[in-house]
Amino acid sequence: MPFSSEIELLVFPETLANNDMALLVSGKLVQLLMLAWLGALATGEIQCGRLDENLLYTTDESTKPSENPWVGILLEDQGNHYENMRCSVVIINELHVLTTASCVKGFNSRSGDTKAVAMLGVWNENDSPEEELVCNDKDFCVPGPELYKVVDIKVHPQRDRDTGDNDLAILRLEKAIEWTHWIQPICLEGSSEPETLTNRNLHYSGFNHGDYSRGKGLAMTVSTPKCKKLTSSTVFFPVNQMCAYPVKRTKFYPGAPLMDIDVRDEKPHNFYLVAILVRNIDTDATTQVYQSVRRARSWLLENTK
Structure with a gap:
């Protein structure tokens, strides 16, 4: 560049x-x-889920370079180049990222040679890890993205291939992530969380088919009966999945995190992970289907030690 x-x-x-x-x-x-x-x-001492309250009240559809720094992109090592798999990954600690099991179904699950690579610190999909700095058209520059080889893939043991439930996979990295202002983890839970996720206006972030820069948005979660109707699942809908109406119809890549805000002393303190996107459905409006991580947290913690 x-x-x-x-x-x-x-x-x-x-x-x-x-x-x-x-x-x-x-x-x-x-x-x-x-x-x-x-x-x-x-x-x-890294604070997970770092947020800037000023950025919560904008109508911007693109993030700032340091905003939501836990979102990366899944690549496949093709030997002479890296292929963008159009899936997001979410940093959960210094050695692990999270994505959907569907996103990694084509990778080798054997330890050491998975061919999967996590590109972190990426703000624009076109940015190359070979660049020490990447700049926009106004000559504002940030460090180029970093590549981390994935050496182990753990799919949720209760993943249901028929219904799609528990569509989660933990990716262990070859080396520890070097924390910067542009690469940091999300929190896995809040200090106090609502009993239900229905009718919640939540934040999401990731990459999409409409723009190269990392995006963000708001989505309103709906009830399970409404979700069944939206997805045409009249008989059964995965118990650990949920639907949301995004404000914009942009289709984000699977793996995008759905986030709530932990409020302490009446101030927004940090983001914590609620779910990750598994698919988009087009009806009268775009519907997002998310895999909740609430019941998977013990599995996440046990496998990311």
Whole structure:
């Protein structure tokens, strides 16, 4: 990717430290401000599900580079290139990401040589891991995405191929993730959660078929009877899945996280994972079908130690 001779590094004022250092790029002096989270990185203190309250109340359909930094893309190593599998992955800790079992059904499940790769820290699908910096048309730049080889795939033991229920897979990475401002984990649960997920206006994020940049949106969850009607499942609907109406009809890739907000002291504190997207259905409006992770949390924790 060609770079302008005057590169401006994208930084976030609320996270800046008091020190800065000079970086010389293409003969131009650029101020690379040190981020306050460096101290936390050094001690291993990473806050999962980090959010910026200001970004919750916008109508933007694209995220900022540091927004929802737990969403990546699943690739397949083809030897001479990486194929985008059009599935999202969600970072849950330093060695594991989560996606749907359907997304990994074509991969080798044997440990060590799965051919699956997680691309993390990606803001635009067209960005290459070979780029040290990637910039937009306004010369705002962020670090290029990072590749992490997947060495083990664990599909939920109660996955039902007939109904699609428990469509979850944990992917273990070859090496620990290096945390940055653009690569961080989501929280797996909130400090207090509502009893029901029906009629909840929840956040989701990921990549989609309509834009190359990482997107976001809101979706209203519906009741199981309504979900059965929307999916034409008149007799049976998977007990651990749920439906939601997105505000926009954009079809996001499977694996996109559906998130609620943990509120503490009457302030939004962090995002936590509620479900991941398994499919989109077109009726009068787009319906999203999600796999809930609530009943799978013990399995997730046990297999991501």
